Amino acid sequence: MTHDKTHPAKVIDSATGTAMVGHEWDGIEELDTPLPRWWLWTFYATIAFSLVYVVLYPAIPMLHSASTGTLGWTSRGVLADDIAHEKVEHQAIRNAIAATPIEALAANPALQRAAIEGGHAAFKVNCVQCHGSGAAGGKGYPNLNDDDWLWGGDLSAIQQTLVNGIRQPGNDATRSSLMPSFGKDGILTGAQVQDVVSHVRVLSQQDPANASSARGAQLYADNCAVCHGANGEGNRGVGAPKLSDKIWLYGGDRASLVNTVTNAHAGVMPAWTGRLDPVTIKMLAVYVHSLGGGEAAPALAAPAAPAAGAAQ
Amino acid sequence: MNMMDPNMTAAPPSLYAKRTAVFPRKIDGPFRRFKWLVMALCLAVYWGTPWIRWDRGPHAPGQAVLVDLAHRRFYMFAIEIWPQEFYFVAGMLIMAGIGLFLVTSAVGRAWCGYACPQTVWTDLYQHVDRLIDGDRNAQLRLNAAPWSPAKFARRMFKWGVYLGIAFVTGGAWIFYFADAPTLQREFWTGTAAPVAYASTGILTFTTFWLGGFMREQVCIYMCPWPRIQTAMLDENSLTVTYKHWRGEPRGSLKEAKGAASPLGDCIDCKQCVAVCPTGIDIREGPQIGCITCALCVDACDRAMASVGRPRGLIDYCTLIDSEREIKGEPARPVRKVLLRPRLIAYFAVWGGIGLALLFMLGTRERLTLSVARERNPEFVQLSGGAVRNAFTLALRNMEDRPRTLRIAAEGLPGAALYTDEMAPGAAQGTIHVTVPADSTAKVRLYAVVPAAHARQQDFTLQATPLDHEGHAVRRETHFAAPESEHEEHEEHE
Numbered sequence: 089m090t091h092d093k094t095h096p097a098k099v100i101d102s103a104t105g106t107a108m109v110g111h112e113w114d115g116i117e118e119l120d121t122p123l124p125r126w127w128l129w130t131f132y133a134t135i136a137f138s139l140v141y142v143v144l145y146p147a148i149p150m151l152h153s154a155s156t157g158t159l160g161w162t163s164r165g166v167l168a169d170d171i172a173h174e175k176v177e178h179q180a181i182r183n184a185i186a187a188t189p190i191e192a193l194a195a196n197p198a199l200q201r202a203a204i205e206g207g208h209a210a211f212k213v214n215c216v217q218c219h220g221s222g223a224a225g226g227k228g229y230p231n232l233n234d235d236d237w238l239w240g241g242d243l244s245a246i247q248q249t250l251v252n253g254i255r256q257p258g259n260d261a262t263r264s265s266l267m268p269s270f271g272k273d274g275i276l277t278g279a280q281v282q283d284v285v286s287h288v289r290v291l292s293q294q295d296p297a298n299a300s301s302a303r304g305a306q307l308y309a310d311n312c313a314v315c316h317g318a319n320g321e322g323n324r325g326v327g328a329p330k331l332s333d334k335i336w337l338y339g340g341d342r343a344s345l346v347n348t349v350t351n352a353h354a355g356v357m358p359a360w361t362g363r364l365d366p367v368t369i370k371m372l373a374v375y376v377h378s379l380g381g382g383e384a385a386p387a388l389a390a391p392a393a394p395a396a397g398a399a400q
Numbered sequence: 401m402n403m404m405d406p407n408m409t410a411a412p413p414s415l416y417a418k419r420t421a422v423f424p425r426k427i428d429g430p431f432r433r434f435k436w437l438v439m440a441l442c443l444a445v446y447w448g449t450p451w452i453r454w455d456r457g458p459h460a461p462g463q464a465v466l467v468d469l470a471h472r473r474f475y476m477f478a479i480e481i482w483p484q485e486f487y488f489v490a491g492m493l494i495m496a497g498i499g500l501f502l503v504t505s506a507v508g509r510a511w512c513g514y515a516c517p518q519t520v521w522t523d524l525y526q527h528v529d530r531l532i533d534g535d536r537n538a539q540l541r542l543n544a545a546p547w548s549p550a551k552f553a554r555r556m557f558k559w560g561v562y563l564g565i566a567f568v569t570g571g572a573w574i575f576y577f578a579d580a581p582t583l584q585r586e587f588w589t590g591t592a593a594p595v596a597y598a599s600t601g602i603l604t605f606t607t608f609w610l611g612g613f614m615r616e617q618v619c620i621y622m623c624p625w626p627r628i629q630t631a632m633l634d635e636n637s638l639t640v641t642y643k644h645w646r647g648e649p650r651g652s653l654k655e656a657k658g659a660a661s662p663l664g665d666c667i668d669c670k671q672c673v674a675v676c677p678t679g680i681d682i683r684e685g686p687q688i689g690c691i692t693c694a695l696c697v698d699a700c701d702r703a704m705a706s707v708g709r710p711r712g713l714i715d716y717c718t719l720i721d722s723e724r725e726i727k728g729e730p731a732r733p734v735r736k737v738l739l740r741p742r743l744i745a746y747f748a749v750w751g752g753i754g755l756a757l758l759f760m761l762g763t764r765e766r767l768t769l770s771v772a773r774e775r776n777p778e779f780v781q782l783s784g785g786a787v788r789n790a791f792t793l794a795l796r797n798m799e800d801r802p803r804t805l806r807i808a809a810e811g812l813p814g815a816a817l818y819t820d821e822m823a824p825g826a827a828q829g830t831i832h833v834t835v836p837a838d839s840t841a842k843v844r845l846y847a848v849v850p851a852a853h854a855r856q857q858d859f860t861l862q863a864t865p866l867d868h869e870g871h872a873v874r875r876e877t878h879f880a881a882p883e884s885e886h887e888e889h890e891e892h893e
Contacts, residue, residue: 221776
């Protein structure tokens with residue numbers, strides 16, 4: 089084999105008939121074996137593919153976006169198609185839920201299951217901001233898992249709350265009531281507020297009866313009992329909380345109660361009609377009802393209990 | 401060879417060797433008959449197994465061996481395996497692996513020679529060749545003949561038979577994965593799942609190609625197992641051995657007459673080469689192409705009988721015994737070859753795993769309970785002062801009958817239980833849940849503990865079958881309650 093440094097162009101290795109690269113290290117030289125034909129053609133094919141791809145699909149990054157491609161494909165478009173497809177898929181079950189009265193859903197376990205799942209999905213988007221991801225609420229935002237309901241805990245009461253919201257101006261059917269700011273507006277003096285709070289703490293069995301609570305009892309009967317009931321049993325008709333139980337929306341300690349009586353609270357919830365479609369609202373009501381504190385509808389209370397027992 | 405050429409003048413040898421077609425001659429003998437038997441057994445098991453019925457009652461499929469991928473169940477006669485019990489399958493695969501070590505150490509490549517599907521189907525296709533084209537010489541002639549309408553017709557017919565066998569082979573596979581009679585009806589009416597047709601198509605093609613055309617090339621070039629086996633073999637493993645010390649120098653009877661010194665026993669009749677399904681010459685010594693099917697032993701024994709010499713010029717023999725025979729000592733008895741520590745160790749491991757699997761199969765629990773505590777919210781304060789926790793129970797009933805279980809909370813005083821299918825007012829200390837046959841029931845369980853006992857505490861959920869068969873299953877879990885409540889009650893107490 090010969091190696092001509094002045095003409096490195098083509099030196100053929102006599103043993104293999106293959107050209108040499110032209111380097112030499114300690115007498116060891118390297119064959120310039122050509123790429124396998126199949127590999128080369130595969131490589132050319134990928135280049136051809138990429139040219140077609142660049143024309144058809146978004147490919148070239150630019151300052152604010154990328155080239156669009158002649159097919160008009162976008163990943164957002166795929167997502168939109170998928171969502172539209174899912175909506176079509178869900179339409180049959182949504183129609184079935186729409187056609188079934190909310191109290192009758194329990195008789196169809198599959199439909200109820202679908203409604204609960206659909207309600208759960210809508211809850212995660214629309215409700216968790218106030219009521220929390222586990223629907224456990226927080227100060228000022230009711231816990232939806234418990235058995236204490238301000239405005240009623242049966243299916244249609246929950247649905248009514250969802251549809252019309254709470255204290256929504258311009259909505260005649262909204263849940264509405266207003267507790268006076270007894271302290272701030274000068275209806276009660278600071279000492280009277282303290283006495284009323286003492287009485288409320290006795291009603292809720294947090295404190296034993298004392299002189300302050302005895303003074304507060306008359307003030308309570310005059311100012312509070314009309315809504316909260318003579319013994320603090322509350323009134324769902326006006327959303328007046330029960331004061332004799334263990335659940336406090338704004339806190340049951342003395343400082344919180346004094347604040348509530350002095351300044352009053354009037355929590356609001358949006359009316360979901362117009363924001364969500366009726367079927368989604370219905371599913372939300374079923375979901376909230378399923379969280380463990382749902383109540384039977386008053387008229388259906390008697391037949392519902394044995395039906396549930398039989399299903400079990 | 402060229403590689404040894406110091407001047408490197410000649411071109412290096414090509415790494416590609418064109419296949420020399422193999423046309424093995426028909427042969428009869430004890431090993432051939434054994435091979436027939438194993439082949440019949442393997443094909444019968446393969447084709448017959450999906451059609452065996454097995455009554456499991458109304459809640460489970462009636463097919464003896466079924467891999468139910470859709471429902472994630474594996475049925476094998478009286479055994480039903482759930483996905484989480486896949487370790488049984490893993491254990492069986494380990495047993496199969498160690499079993500192969502055991503067999504390879506003892507009798508060499510017996511798997512390759514007799515039971516490997518590639519061997520069985522190659523053998524089947526070689527019989528088809530002999531049936532249609534005639535024996536070795538006729539096949540050689542036909543192969544060398546130029547293409548003519550007659551040869552073309554004969555080839556098309558033979559490949560048609562190949563394809564038929566391939567289709568029946570590939571088609572049988574799918575019956576392991578669905579109810580065989582139903583699937584067969586669906587298959588022919590075009591209503592079976594696309595995957596059934598695809599599987600049949602792919603396996604038909606691989607059988608047709610690997611069995612009809614690739615044949616011994618699969619063993620020599622494609623299969624990793626011969627390489628592994630080469631490492632597994634030792635000097636005590638039985639391999640098909642040409643006893644060169646007895647056969648050499650070889651020569652035909654005619655040559656022997658004219659020879660100056662007496663020749664060996666090998667009469668160079670080449671029958672051992674003619675019958676070899678992989679086309680090797682065993683007289684060249686042990687080699688990767690030898691699948692140790694021992695057909696050359698049959699052929700050689702017949703040749704030796706015809707010239708009145710003792711059988712066994714080619715025979716199963718270990719390396720140690722070869723050396724003993726060369727030195728003129730007698731071979732060791734088979735019992736001594738088999739009862740050696742390595743084989744005993746393999747057998748012990750193999751048997752130990754088998755016994756362990758059987759033990760686990762006998763003692764496995766057919767009812768399980770798992771409990772997931774609701775953590776969002778951890779607890780719910782009820783208006784009357786009671787505290788409620790929620791749990792998701794997964795009750796898995798692996799038996800072919802529905803079971804009713806009594807759910808109770810042990811160590812949680814005053815607790816009342818209800819599920820999401822019950823009204824909260826119906827809560828009781830214990831409740832009943834029915835789990836359908838062969839399925840997992842998910843139950844959302846609420847536990848309400850009155851104010852007096854509502855504090856952080858561990859307790860045990862227990863599910864007791866009401867049929868009084870098998871024992872209760874229990875799971876430790878935790879009851880969460882507000883911290884302040886806890887302290888208050890401490891004060892009251």
